[in-house]
Amino acid sequence: MSRPSDHFDSPAPQAPAPDDDGNIVQPKLGFVGWMRWFWRQLTSMRTALFLLLLLALAAVPGSLVPQRAADPNGVTQYFVDNPTLAPILDKFQAFDVYTSVWFSAIYLLLFISLVGCVIPRAKHHFDALRAKPPRTPARLSRLAGFQKRTVEPVANGEAVRAVAAIESARKILRKSGYRAVVFSAPGKNGLETASVSAERGYARETGNLIFHAALVGILITVGLGGGFGYSGQRVVVAGGQTFVNTLSAYDSFNPGRFFNQTALDPYTIKLDQFTATYETKADGAFGQPTDYNAEVTTQERGGATQQSDIKVNSPLSIGGTDVYLLGNGYAPTITVKDPTGKVVFTDSVPFLPQDANLTSIGVVKIPDGLAKQIGMIGFFYPTQATSTTGAFYSTYPDDDYPVLTLNVYDGDLGLNGGVPTSVYSLDTDKMTQLTGGTTGVDSIELKPGDSQALPNGMGSISFDAVQRYASLDIHHDPTQGWVLLFAASGLAGLLISLFIPRRRVWVKASENTDGSLSLEYAGLARGEDPRLVSAVADIAERHATLLGEAPGRGDPPAS
Amino acid sequence: MTLDEYSIFFLYAAMVVYAFAFIAFALDLARRSAQVSAGNKVGIDGTVTVAPKVLETVGADGQLVAVAASQPASVAAGAPAVAAGSGSGSGSSVEGKGAGGAKGGRVAADGSVSRRSLSLRLGMAFTVLGFALEVVADVLRGIAAQRVPWANMYEFSMTGTVLIVGVFLVVNTRVDLRFLGTFISGLVLVLLGVSTVNYYVVIAPLPPALQSAWLVIHVFVASLGTAFFALGFALSGIQLLQARRENSGSALKFLKLKFLASLPDSTRLENLAYRVNIVGFVFWTFTLIAGAVWAERAWGRYWGWDTKEVWTFIIWVIYAGYIHARATRGWRGSRSAWLAIIGFGAVLFNFGIVNVFFHGLHSYSGL
Ligand code: HEM
Numbered sequence: 001m002s003r004p005s006d007h008f009d010s011p012a013p014q015a016p017a018p019d020d021d022g023n024i025v026q027p028k029l030g031f032v033g034w035m036r037w038f039w040r041q042l043t044s045m046r047t048a049l050f051l052l053l054l055l056a057l058a059a060v061p062g063s064l065v066p067q068r069a070a071d072p073n074g075v076t077q078y079f080v081d082n083p084t085l086a087p088i089l090d091k092f093q094a095f096d097v098y099t100s101v102w103f104s105a106i107y108l109l110l111f112i113s114l115v116g117c118v119i120p121r122a123k124h125h126f127d128a129l130r131a132k133p134p135r136t137p138a139r140l141s142r143l144a145g146f147q148k149r150t151v152e153p154v155a156n157g158e159a160v161r162a163v164a165a166i167e168s169a170r171k172i173l174r175k176s177g178y179r180a181v182v183f184s185a186p187g188k189n190g191l192e193t194a195s196v197s198a199e200r201g202y203a204r205e206t207g208n209l210i211f212h213a214a215l216v217g218i219l220i221t222v223g224l225g226g227g228f229g230y231s232g233q234r235v236v237v238a239g240g241q242t243f244v245n246t247l248s249a250y251d252s253f254n255p256g257r258f259f260n261q262t263a264l265d266p267y268t269i270k271l272d273q274f275t276a277t278y279e280t281k282a283d284g285a286f287g288q289p290t291d292y293n294a295e296v297t298t299q300e301r302g303g304a305t306q307q308s309d310i311k312v313n314s315p316l317s318i319g320g321t322d323v324y325l326l327g328n329g330y331a332p333t334i335t336v337k338d339p340t341g342k343v344v345f346t347d348s349v350p351f352l353p354q355d356a357n358l359t360s361i362g363v364v365k366i367p368d369g370l371a372k373q374i375g376m377i378g379f380f381y382p383t384q385a386t387s388t389t390g391a392f393y394s395t396y397p398d399d400d401y402p403v404l405t406l407n408v409y410d411g412d413l414g415l416n417g418g419v420p421t422s423v424y425s426l427d428t429d430k431m432t433q434l435t436g437g438t439t440g441v442d443s444i445e446l447k448p449g450d451s452q453a454l455p456n457g458m459g460s461i462s463f464d465a466v467q468r469y470a471s472l473d474i475h476h477d478p479t480q481g482w483v484l485l486f487a488a489s490g491l492a493g494l495l496i497s498l499f500i501p502r503r504r505v506w507v508k509a510s511e512n513t514d515g516s517l518s519l520e521y522a523g524l525a526r527g528e529d530p531r532l533v534s535a536v537a538d539i540a541e542r543h544a545t546l547l548g549e550a551p552g553r554g555d556p557p558a559s
Numbered sequence: 560m561t562l563d564e565y566s567i568f569f570l571y572a573a574m575v576v577y578a579f580a581f582i583a584f585a586l587d588l589a590r591r592s593a594q595v596s597a598g599n600k601v602g603i604d605g606t607v608t609v610a611p612k613v614l615e616t617v618g619a620d621g622q623l624v625a626v627a628a629s630q631p632a633s634v635a636a637g638a639p640a641v642a643a644g645s646g647s648g649s650g651s652s653v654e655g656k657g658a659g660g661a662k663g664g665r666v667a668a669d670g671s672v673s674r675r676s677l678s679l680r681l682g683m684a685f686t687v688l689g690f691a692l693e694v695v696a697d698v699l700r701g702i703a704a705q706r707v708p709w710a711n712m713y714e715f716s717m718t719g720t721v722l723i724v725g726v727f728l729v730v731n732t733r734v735d736l737r738f739l740g741t742f743i744s745g746l747v748l749v750l751l752g753v754s755t756v757n758y759y760v761v762i763a764p765l766p767p768a769l770q771s772a773w774l775v776i777h778v779f780v781a782s783l784g785t786a787f788f789a790l791g792f793a794l795s796g797i798q799l800l801q802a803r804r805e806n807s808g809s810a811l812k813f814l815k816l817k818f819l820a821s822l823p824d825s826t827r828l829e830n831l832a833y834r835v836n837i838v839g840f841v842f843w844t845f846t847l848i849a850g851a852v853w854a855e856r857a858w859g860r861y862w863g864w865d866t867k868e869v870w871t872f873i874i875w876v877i878y879a880g881y882i883h884a885r886a887t888r889g890w891r892g893s894r895s896a897w898l899a900i901i902g903f904g905a906v907l908f909n910f911g912i913v914n915v916f917f918h919g920l921h922s923y924s925g926l
Contacts, residue, residue, distance in 0.1 A: 006888045045887040056876040063869040285763030312767035324859035473859040487848045
């Protein structure tokens with residue numbers, strides 16, 4: 001069986017024969033029979049179509065609700081906004097659609113069907129490639145592009161022989177890429193009749209098989225890549241902070257199922273400088289970023305240091321990984337001293353941008369060295385302005401007029417319970433707010449170089465400098481080149497299978513008693529073939545011209 | 560005026576001309592309906608053929624009475640036999656005025672008179688003119704922005720519609736699809752209307768993520784694919800109507816779509832739709848792959864089920880389904896046509912709804 005039995009080109013199914021009483025008896029199926037029946041259903045065109053449409057449908061919900069893999073914050077927010085609906089949706093894996101049981105079931109079934117469909121077809125096609133084109137049909141007149149021409153005996157009275165004429169037709173067909181076989185037999189009048197049966201466009205089926213096989217290739221390589229690859233994020237502050245590619249250096253890390261820690265190549269990346277360029281023209285685009293550039297110094301194990309730039313759209317390849325520049329922001333350098341002037345904290349603290357003008361929020365936690373644990377929630381405005389209500393905001397993303405404000409809390413930072421906490425959030429449940437908000441005490445407000453006393457005589461805080469940071473994504477995917485290769489061969493296979501016509505062409509020559517020769521030409525489309533008729537006409541024209549027939553003397557092509 | 564203002568001026572001019580094209584194409588369809596009702600033969604190219612008037616000798620006095628074979632109602636008694644003129648009397652103003660003589664059309668050997676459709680030719684002329692104006696508008700926008708003019712919704716709409724019209728014109732050099740003119744000019748007008756009113760943005764520099772050669776390739780090919788899908792959609796739609804007409808005889812009369820009789824039969828329409836849709840499908844496949852390559856560069860992963868990626872995938876799978884349906888017994892014909900229609904619905908949804916209302920990494924629509 002080459003194609004599924006419900007393929008459009010397959011012979012129509014035979015109804016089971018009625019028995020003596022006129023009832024239709026289904027043959028009894030044993031276990032093997034049932035399995036066969038099931039397999040036939042699974043690998044039918046109808047099932048493939050159904051599963052394809054189901055796949056399209058099943059992909060929709062993932063675009064309607066946020067997905068954990070692509071947008072974890074969106075999912076959290078969704079739970080806050082829809083407290084009753086969200087857990088129900090979650091039961092149906094609506095936040096993990098593309099890894100859900102039901103989505104996976106659909107595409108796995110589809111691919112089983114695909115393999116079950118492609119293997120028999122590949123075998124059949126392999127045989128077809130070596131088989132001869134079929135015999136010339138007895139009557140060509142009902143086929144596509146049929147035309148009949150007559151070649152008169154040439155001047156010296158010598159008749160053109162059918163076999164010779166067909167031999168020249170065969171040559172023409174061969175040159176046009178047809179596989180051709182010649183048949184000859186005596187005709188009804190006892191004279192010779194010969195024909196050539198030719199077929200071309202086997203590549204159409206080859207292309208189709210390549211395409212479907214490439215789909216399987218993509219599925220497998222994507223799966224393997226996910227298993228053996230890993231990805232992680234790390235924030236690096238400009239001005240010399242260095243990332244070493246080891247597990248502990250990552251801020252977050254997502255290993256594939258088969259990840260092995262020894263796979264990490266411990267190269268280093270030092271962020272020397274980060275430059276962001278913004279549109280300065282005062283039209284609609286004022287303040288839009290036009291360029292981000294991270295200048296880094298890298299070093300691979302045992303190698304020399306190297307300078308590189310990492311940009312959006314231009315990742316850095318190093319140590320089997322690709323390093324992408326996916327985010328950036330400000331990291332104010334903050335120093336806290338105790339009342340004696342001893343430094344208890346100094347660091348450039350990455351703040352998370354909140355809007356297009358990079359108003360940013362960050363958290364400083366000081367567990368030790370002061371009378372009490374303190375935590376601070378900071379707001380950073382790269383170019384600060386004051387609204388009519390007195391609230392601060394940022395008017396431009398570059399640090400033209402940077403201001404840092406901090407609300408101070410004291411109490412229990414909650415770091416001792418062993419539960420990991422985010423460096424970007426402060427749990428104020430067990431803390432007391434000392435500045436800002438409803439406390440009646442002004443927030444701490446600093447410009448670069450300023451310092452100010454902490455409340456309750458706990459010490460002092462200074463804002464030393466504005467630093468930029470870059471958020472780097474480090475990915476390792478051993479198979480992505482293969483995925484691309486399969487995708488490209490799939491596209492090539494698709495082009496071949498959709499646009500190379502598969503057709504049969506026949507030329508038949510019969511000798512007549514008056515010494516003339518009747519020539520018949522016809523073709524048959526096998527699949528979509530809009531140019532079949534003109535192709536047959538073209539061959540007829542070339543052949544007849546070769547035989548010395550005056551052009552245009554034949555019967556007009558039957559349409 | 561700045562270059563961008565010139566661009567807007569040309570765009571408005573193009574829209575006015577497209578509106579004229581739309582009217583002319585619509586008149587052509589109306590004329591086809593009228594001529595079909597009048598019993599005349601109307602070709603795919605809009606040519607109306609009026610059957611020859613049969614000359615009969617009536618009575619012994621040898622008086623000639625002209626009897627129109629196919630339309631007794633409009634007998635112009637005493638008119639010369641060949642002067643079929645505006646024989647149908649069906650009052651479309653654009654058709655020939657020549658009530659006498661062969662001016663009104665070409666007279667064939669059998670005495671039938673065929674007349675080409677003036678409104679159809681006008682429609683095409685307006686379309687070509689509108690296209691030229693819109694290309695100027697598009698190029699000016701590109702020069703003003705110093706980059707390709709397809710980096711936000713406003714620009715996608717402009718370049719996308721240029722491509723839709725361009726593909727329509729190019730395909731017409733191979734197959735006569737002018738009868739789709741009403742649909743194409745109407746679609747383009749609606750898209751341009753919505754986008755100039757809602758999506759116009761001043762020229763802005765490209766954000767870093769869009770600064771890539773892939774913007775040029777990926778977005779352009781996606782628009783090209785869309786243009787082919789649009790044609791396929793129209794063909795499949797007409798195919799459905801045509802199939803209903805063929806199956807139910809005259810049952811569609813209440814729809815007043817008599818012009819269907821002048822269009823190709825449903826099988827031919829299906830084949831045309833298929834040919835156009837597979838070209839669209841190939842472009843879409845390329846878009847999908849190029850998008851993944853670009854996503855790998857810009858976002859660090861080639862596939863992440865971002866909303867826009869999801870919809871590109873859905874569209875691709877629907878059209879793969881369409882191609883399969885064409886090869887599945889029981890699904891050829893109207894059922895597969897429905898899939899092409901749903902597919903184009905998804906394309907429009909992806910462009911008009913996903914870009915605007917869904918958020919994801921593709922939020923570059925400039926809104
Ligand atoms: C991942 C799922 C699949 C996708 C995306 C897909 C896609 C396509 C596409 C795009 C074509 C047209 C291009 C060509 O002819 O090569 C096609 C054709 C074809 N597919 Fe699939 N396919 C899938 C699964 C299957 C399965 C499971 C079967 C078998 C039951 C199948 C059988 C066929 C056949 C027989 C054709 C040729 C149609 C013709 O004769 O015109 N495909 N497929």
